[in-house]
Amino acid sequence: MSTSIDVPPDSDGFIRRECPNCEEQFKWRPSQETEPVQHVDQYHCPLCGQAAGLDSWWTTEQIEQAQTAIMPEAMREIQDIFGDAFSGNKHVTIATSSDLGDVPVPTPLHEPDDMVILEPPCHPSEPVKVPEDAEGPFYCLVCGSLYAA
Numbered sequence: 403m404s405t406s407i408d409v410p411p412d413s414d415g416f417i418r419r420e421c422p423n424c425e426e427q428f429k430w431r432p433s434q435e436t437e438p439v440q441h442v443d444q445y446h447c448p449l450c451g452q453a454a455g456l457d458s459w460w461t462t463e464q465i466e467q468a469q470t471a472i473m474p475e476a477m478r479e480i481q482d483i484f485g486d487a488f489s490g491n492k493h494v495t496i497a498t499s500s501d502l503g504d505v506p507v508p509t510p511l512h513e514p515d516d517m518v519i520l521e522p523p524c525h526p527s528e529p530v531k532v533p534e535d536a537e538g539p540f541y542c543l544v545c546g547s548l549y550a551a
Contacts, residue, residue: 407467412513416531419459423452427461429517429531430543446546448520448530453546467511522549 409432411417416429426449444453460468517531522542530543538551 407464407471408510409464410511410513412515412531414515414519414531416513416517416519418461418464418513420461421447421450421452422454422458423447424450426450426533426536428533430459431529442544445543446541448522448532448540448543449536451541451546451548463511520551522547524549 409417411432412429415431417432418427418429420427424447426447428448430445442456444455445459446453516534518534519529519531520540521529522540522544524542524547525544528542528544532540539548540551541548
């Protein structure tokens with residue numbers, strides 16, 4: 403089973419991310435997910451500098467969107483598994499319903515045009531956006547080097 407959600411970019415092409423360590427939000431370009439820098443198996447938070455795996459940067463809202471989107475299919479899969487597991491068993495009866503009730507349709511995510519772009523001197527081709535009120539120093543997304551904006 404798989405599903406996908408639309409994580410829209412802002413008008414500059416950046417998508418929102420959330421640090422799994424400090425839980426602050428910032429933005430990076432989607433190309434950093436599809437074409438990661440060679441030999442990189444983690445990114446660094448530009449705000450706190452802590453590193454985490456490439457798939458660790460989802461925001462709370464993005465996770466909730468994915469959970470809402472996958473729930474109807476997951477419930478159908480569970481019903482099918484239980485139905486198959488106990489079919490033909492005269493001692494167990496499983497009643498399922500194809501009606502999963504009113505399944506909420508996820509509200510599409512919208513990415514506002516907020517934050518300011520920073521280009522780290524060590525990897526200027528890997529810019530990020532940070533909140534306007536964020537105070538440096540900042541850290542390079544790729545190598546974690548400290549720099550002032």
